Amino acid sequence: DAKTTQPPSMDCAEGRAANLPCNHSTISGNEYVYWYRQIHSQGPQYIIHGLKNNETNEMASLIITEDRKSSTLILPHATLRDTAVYYCIVRVGSRAGGTSYGKLTFGQGTILTVHP
Amino acid sequence: GAGVSQTPSNKVTEKGKYVELRCDPISGHTALYWYRQSLGQGPEFLIYFQGTGAADDSGLPNDRFFAVRPEGSVSTLKIQRTERGDSAVYLCASSLNGVLGNEQFFGPGTRLTVL
Numbered sequence: 281d282a283k284t285t286q287p288p289s290m291d292c293a294e295g296r297a298a299n300l301p302c303n304h305s306t307i308s309g310n311e312y313v314y315w316y317r318q319i320h321s322q323g324p325q326y327i328i329h330g331l332k333n334n335e336t337n338e339m340a341s342l343i344i345t346e347d348r349k350s351s352t353l354i355l356p357h358a359t360l361r362d363t364a365v366y367y368c369i370v371r372v373g374s375r376a377g378g379t380s381y382g383k384l385t386f387g388q389g390t391i392l393t394v395h396p
Numbered sequence: 397g398a399g400v401s402q403t404p405s406n407k408v409t410e411k412g413k414y415v416e417l418r419c420d421p422i423s424g425h426t427a428l429y430w431y432r433q434s435l436g437q438g439p440e441f442l443i444y445f446q447g448t449g450a451a452d453d454s455g456l457p458n459d460r461f462f463a464v465r466p467e468g469s470v471s472t473l474k475i476q477r478t479e480r481g482d483s484a485v486y487l488c489a490s491s492l493n494g495v496l497g498n499e500q501f502f503g504p505g506t507r508l509t510v511l
Contacts, residue, residue, distance in 0.1 A: 323487050323502030367438060381494040386438030
C-alpha cells in the first residue's frame with residue numbers, strides 16, 4: 281500500500297482556512313486519495329476523495345498536485361467543531377470476487393485544533 | 397436516514413471470556429467492514445464482507461477472531477478467549493457496494509475492555 285505522511289498536529293484560528301498537507305510519493309496510477317476525520321469518541325467520517333483532479337464539496341476542497349505525490353485538504357472557514365484527527369489515506373484497489381474494492385489503511389493522522 | 401449502528405456501545409469482560417459485537421449497516425449496503433482502533437492509533441482493518449461472504453479476512457489477528465454476516469445485513473464479530481491486548485474500540489463501516497471510489501460510513505464503535 282502507498283504510505284502517507286502527515287504532520288502530527290496543526291492549529292488554526294476559528295474562521296480561518298485550515299490547510300492540511302499530505303505526502304504520498306509512492307502513489308500509483310489507480311489509487312485514490314481519501315480524507316476522513318475522527319472527532320473525539322466518534323467513528324471516522326468521510327470528507328472527500330479524488331484521483332487526479334481537484335475536488336470540492338460542501339465540507340472541504342482537495343487539491344492534488346499534478347504529479348499526485350502530495351495533496352492538501354482545505355477547510356475554508358474552520359469552526360471549533362472541526363477540531364478532530366484528520367486522516368489522509370491512499371486507497372488501494374484489491375481483488376475480492378473479481379471486484380476491485382478498497383479497504384482503508386489509516387496512519388496516525390493530523391490532530392487539528394481550531395481555537396477561538 | 398439511519399446510519400451504521402453498533403451494540404453494545406461498551407463491553408467489559410474478563411480475560412478468557414467470549415464476546416460478541418454486533419453491527420447493523422446502512423440498509424441496502426452490501427459491503428461491510430470491521431476495524432479495530434487502539435488508543436492513540438488510527439483504525440486497523442480486520443475483515444471485509446461483500447454480501448454474506450468474507451471477501452478479505454487478512455486483518456484478523458489470529459483464530460480467536462471470527463466474524464459472520466449470515467443474511468448479508470447484520471454482522472457479528474466474535475472473539476474467543478479474550479486477552480487484555482484485545483481491549484480497543486471496534487468499528488464497523490458499510491458502503492454501497494465496496495467498489496473502489498465508494499465512501500465508507502462508520503458506526504460509533506464498541507469499546508471493549510478486557511480485565
